[in-house]
Amino acid sequence: GYARRGRWQDAYRTLAALEEKFGSSDDKDNAVPSLNVYQTVLIAFVEAGEYDHMNSLLTRMRRRGVRPTVFTYNSLLKICAQTARWREAVSILSQCQREPGVNPDLVTFTSTIRACARARKTDKAMEIFRVVKDMGVKMDVYCYTTAMDACAKGRRWKVALSLLDEMKEKGIEPNEVSYGVAVSACGNGGQWEKALELLEQMRKENMKINTITYNSAIAALAKAARSESRQQRRYDYKPGGGWSKVESSNPAYNDNDLWKKALDLVDCMEKEGVRRDSFTFSSAISTCGAAGRWQESLDLIDAMKRVTKPNKIAYTSAITACANSEKWEPAFELFNDMKNDGLQPDLVAYNALINAGTMSNQPEQVFGLWVEMCNTDKREKVSPDIVTLTEVIATLDRGIGKINRERADKVFSEAVSRGIILKEDSLDSSWEVDLSRMSFPVARAACRFIFRRIANAAKNGDLDVKDFSLITGASKMREYVREVLRDELKPAVFCVVPKLEQGTLQVKEKVMRNYIAGQSD
Numbered sequence: 040g041y042a043r044r045g046r047w048q049d050a051y052r053t054l055a056a057l058e059e060k061f062g063s064s065d066d067k068d069n070a071v072p073s074l075n076v077y078q079t080v081l082i083a084f085v086e087a088g089e090y091d092h093m094n095s096l097l098t099r100m101r102r103r104g105v106r107p108t109v110f111t112y113n114s115l116l117k118i119c120a121q122t123a124r125w126r127e128a129v130s131i132l133s134q135c136q137r138e139p140g141v142n143p144d145l146v147t148f149t150s151t152i153r154a155c156a157r158a159r160k161t162d163k164a165m166e167i168f169r170v171v172k173d174m175g176v177k178m179d180v181y182c183y184t185t186a187m188d189a190c191a192k193g194r195r196w197k198v199a200l201s202l203l204d205e206m207k208e209k210g211i212e213p214n215e216v217s218y219g220v221a222v223s224a225c226g227n228g229g230q231w232e233k234a235l236e237l238l239e240q241m242r243k244e245n246m247k248i249n250t251i252t253y254n255s256a257i258a259a260l261a262k263a264a265r266s267e268s269r270q271q272r273r274y275d276y277k278p279g280g281g282w283s284k285v286e287s288s289n290p291a292y293n294d295n296d297l298w299k300k301a302l303d304l305v306d307c308m309e310k311e312g313v314r315r316d317s318f319t320f321s322s323a324i325s326t327c328g329a330a331g332r333w334q335e336s337l338d339l340i341d342a343m344k345r346v347t348k349p350n351k352i353a354y355t356s357a358i359t360a361c362a363n364s365e366k367w368e369p370a371f372e373l374f375n376d377m378k379n380d381g382l383q384p385d386l387v388a389y390n391a392l393i394n395a396g397t398m399s400n401q402p403e404q405v406f407g408l409w410v411e412m413c414n415t416d417k418r419e420k421v422s423p424d425i426v427t428l429t430e431v432i433a434t435l436d437r438g439i440g441k442i443n444r445e446r447a448d449k450v451f452s453e454a455v456s457r458g459i460i461l462k463e464d465s466l467d468s469s470w471e472v473d474l475s476r477m478s479f480p481v482a483r484a485a486c487r488f489i490f491r492r493i494a495n496a497a498k499n500g501d502l503d504v505k506d507f508s509l510i511t512g513a514s515k516m517r518e519y520v521r522e523v524l525r526d527e528l529k530p531a532v533f534c535v536v537p538k539l540e541q542g543t544l545q546v547k548e549k550v551m552r553n554y555i556a557g558q559s560d
Contacts, residue, residue, distance in 0.1 A: 085118045090127050116150035128154035149182045161193025184217045196228035219252035226255035229262040250314050257301050257322040264297040264329035301326035317350050324356040331363035355388045362395035370395035393430045402438035406446045428454045429478050436480035451484040470505050475512040486523050494558040504551050513541040530557040
């Protein structure tokens with residue numbers, strides 16, 4: 040009773056009392072507790088994670104002449120598999136293999152493989168699987184499916200599918216779980232075509248497709264859609280200001296209509312009476328979001344509300360859909376709906392809404408979101424990051440008027456104080472700054488900030504003026520920064536490119552002094 044209630048200390052004390060009682064008995068045929076009693080305490084130890092106690096008790100059992108059986112080891116390994124204790128499972132398997140008179144069976148190996156799979160230790164799981172095959176042990180569907188699950192979790196979809204084929208070749212009939220794991224492997228690997236093919240095979244064989252399997256296929260579509268979106272929706276910043284959309288030249292990225300396939304799967308689930316959960320809708324919305332299908336995303340949010348409460352992922356994916364379609368108002372409404380539903384927007388949600396503001400040119404609203412994030416209670420764990428900064432600066436950089444320039448400078452200064460950019464470890468010295476990994480708008484704001492900081496420090500007598508270097512890389516950034524220094528700083532700052540450092544702009548000491556002097560005029 041103690042063991043079943045998780046009171047392993049009490050179970051152990053009871054065992055010790057039994058051992059003492061039997062040890063003092065005149066009946067030598069019953070001088071020790073039974074194997075079942077020891078197994079009960081061993082299981083209590085493993086369930087509590089007390090593996091040192093488990094090993095000690097196994098040793099004590101053997102000394103008392105009570106030998107664990109394969110059932111004993113399988114019982115312990117089952118618990119390890121449930122709790123993803125892969126190291127302990129491998130250790131127990133090793134003991135089982137060394138135990139005199141005990142031969143590990145397929146259950147022993149399968150449980151160990153499952154423990155490794157759940158811990159995402161794919162290499163170890165497959166190593167044990169190969170050992171089982173080499174031993175000539177007759178395999179079953181459960182062992183193969185467990186190995187496939189390890190491959191699915193390790194993003195090895197090709198190996199998982201090869202195991203599915205191998206099962207069929209050996210006359211082992213895959214079941215619904217086997218196919219579900221194969222679909223999951225394809226989902227994790229972004230192989231949506233193969234995931235849909237497997238679903239079709241299941242239908243032909245009249246297999247029941249459950250929520251997890253459908254969700255894996257929809258997740259594969261979502262992953263592929265996000266990848267395609269990155270290929271299609273690229274925007275280059277033009278040094279003169281503004282964004283230019285770069286369309287993909289690869290027709291393969293334009294004809295798949297992955298969002299339609301995701302919606303079809305959601306409809307199939309409803310028609311077949313398969314439960315649709317938060318993951319179902321979130322993945323489908325993510326697929327639509329990547330394709331910029333904002334209206335379909337809103338429809339899915341409405342459908343989701345009839346089944347379950349939308350979560351942050353669903354709302355954020357729908358906001359992303361609006362952003363990709365340059366729809367600010369519905370994005371902002373979704374953001375407020377999230378709050379009204381009692382969901383505190385996280386960094387990803389804020390960045391999604393800011394991106395919507397960026398794409399639809401809403402500088403005032405985007406600046407307001409930056410201020411809101413900076414003023415959010417620390418307990419809510421929402422703080423801007425480099426993505427936030429890049430989007431906000433880009434939006435303000437596109438805005439017209441002095442007020443947006445001042446806002447951009449304020450945002451950049453706040454970002455520096457928060458350690459988001461121009462961190463101390465990013466400076467080789469006070470007179471060398473790396474701009475090469477910044478976007479054009481951020482680099483532009485950085486130039487204004489850096490030179491303003493240098494001028495103030497020199498005015499206060501806090502530094503000696505020297506040659507100043509800006510690392511830009513030998514790219515468009517170099518010429519862009521040169522234009523900013525020359526055309527936007529007053530007085531103009533002219534720089535040179537060192538012969539042996541083509542990715543650097545150098546401002547000579549004389550030019551620096553001239554600029555500093557100009558700030559006091």
